[in-house]
Amino acid sequence: MSINIVLVEPEIxxxxxxxxxxxxxxxxxxxxxxxxxxxxxxxxxxxxxLDYWNLLKVSYYDSVEEFLETxxxxxxxxxxxxxxxxxxxxxxxxxxFLVFGKETKGLPEELLARNHSRSVRIPMVHAxxxxxxxxxxxxxxxxxxxxxxxxxxxxxxxxxxxxxDS
Numbered sequence: 001m002s003i004n005i006v007l008v009e010p011e012i013x014x015x016x017x018x019x020x021x022x023x024x025x026x027x028x029x030x031x032x033x034x035x036x037x038x039x040x041x042x043x044x045x046x047x048x049x050l051d052y053w054n055l056l057k058v059s060y061y062d063s064v065e066e067f068l069e070t071x072x073x074x075x076x077x078x079x080x081x082x083x084x085x086x087x088x089x090x091x092x093x094x095x096x097f098l099v100f101g102k103e104t105k106g107l108p109e110e111l112l113a114r115n116h117s118r119s120v121r122i123p124m125v126h127a128x129x130x131x132x133x134x135x136x137x138x139x140x141x142x143x144x145x146x147x148x149x150x151x152x153x154x155x156x157x158x159x160x161x162x163x164x165d166s
Contacts, residue, residue: 002095003144004029004073005137008064009102011037018134024052026141027152031071031097033061064111073097076118079140080107081130083119090120092144103133 005028010016016032023030061067068076075096079087101107112119122131122139131139145153 002027002029003092003141004031004095004097005141006031006033006067006097006099007133007137008033008099008107009035009037010133011103012133013038015103015133019137020056020058021052022134022138022141024055026145028056028141030056030058031061031067032058033064033067037102064108071097076115078107078112078115078119079121079136080112080119081121081124082106082112083116083121085120087120087122087140088143092147094148096144098137098140098144100133100137106130 003026005019005023007016007019007030010032016036016038020030022028059071061070067073075093076099077090077092077096078099080101099107120140122136124131130136145151
């Protein structure tokens with residue numbers, strides 16, 4: 001099973017490094033849309049991704065439009081605090097593209113307006129502005145895998161269910 005995580009103009013190298021590590025751990029592809037707020041040679045980016053960079057495929061684009069035109073994107077899902085649909089209520093498809101905006105501004109309003117029915121949010125208290133980008137990416141990526149039965153992530157004998165005594 002494959003999924004794709006798309007970061008639009010990410011600004012913080014540690015977030016992108018953490019997301020790269022998550023992508024490597026779940027077999028997801030990472031798509032980065034420029035401008036990036038850091039160099040891909042940044043030591044913080046590499047440190048956060050540790051030694052996982054060789055396990056993942058990273059693609060670069062100069063704009064959201066280029067990404068949409070050059071990628072044979074099937075289902076594209078936009079993650080935003082402004083969506084009505086909760087991420088766990090959305091039905092994801094194999095090979096979906098999860099699109100996240102930059103840390104300080106999120107996704108462009110016009111993009112969200114055109115894609116309202118394909119936008120999801122992670123619930124949080126009203127006073128909170130947002131979650132950390134790498135945490136949000138992990139939450140939704142694992143929901144996609146949960147819906148697909150964690151295909152490709154289980155090793156024989158390593159998935160255990162805990163049972164609690166009452």
